[in-house]
Amino acid sequence: MRKTLRVAAYAVVVRDGQLLLARSPVPGGPSEWVMPGGGMEHGEDPYDTVRREVEEETGYLIEVTGLLGVNSFRRTLPARRLGRPADHHGVQLVYEGRIAGGELRNEVGGSTELAAWHPLDAVPGLVHVPMVDIALDLWRERPAAGRVTPAPD
Template identity: 75%
Template sequence: MRRKLRVAAYAVCVRDGQILLARSPGLDGTPEWVLPGGGMEHGEDPYDTVRREVTEETGYRIRVTGLLGVDSLRLTGSRRFGRRTDHHGVRIVYSGEIVGGELRNEVGGSTDFAGWQDLDAVPGLNRVPLIDTALRLWRERPAAGRVE
């Protein structure tokens, strides 16, 4: 079984009762909302990763305002490229504030649309589970940086 570790950094950007999200085509082609962010490049600091990824996916520049926490996800047994994979994702979640840029969609990347969504509407969106975890971290601000 192939083992794969992916470390990524994401931002929770909330203003005026709305959260900034990006839309991904999804694994099966069904669009789903994701947090702006993504995988670290080798040698890159997670702080720089989240700033780069938010700009790539939304057009905005952010100021990181805090570390909300770290989430870990392990998926085993999925088949990708004909091989079983043991995937371990470590997701670093920051809070961020928009400081520049203009909202735009990513071209040629992992997302195809970016926009502000009402916080109250998030439960009705087709979304990845990390959004719920990140919003809990943002609301609760647990000292240990982890929600159960």
């Protein structure tokens, strides 16, 4: 089985009790809310990744105010066109940020379709990816070890 690795950086941006999220379309399903952020390019520093991705997806320039932690996961990805399955390892760095400039706008021609602020207490009711919960747990708990202890199976 082939092995893949993806390193990504995300930002938790909270202002006036609201969380900044981006919405990602899902083929054949409902769109999902995601943390602004994304994959690191070869040779790019994760700090620069999170700033670039937030601007691309939301229009905002952010000041990174801290590293909240790291999430790591592993799963088998199905085979794609003429390929074979992959043992995928994802490493997600979660930063805290604050708005330093720019204006809210939607991404054009990218991986997201909408950017919006949501009240923190409304987030559990949104259709969203698990990374949103992980990032918020890191933001709320600020664990010394930089990771949220996964719930037992």
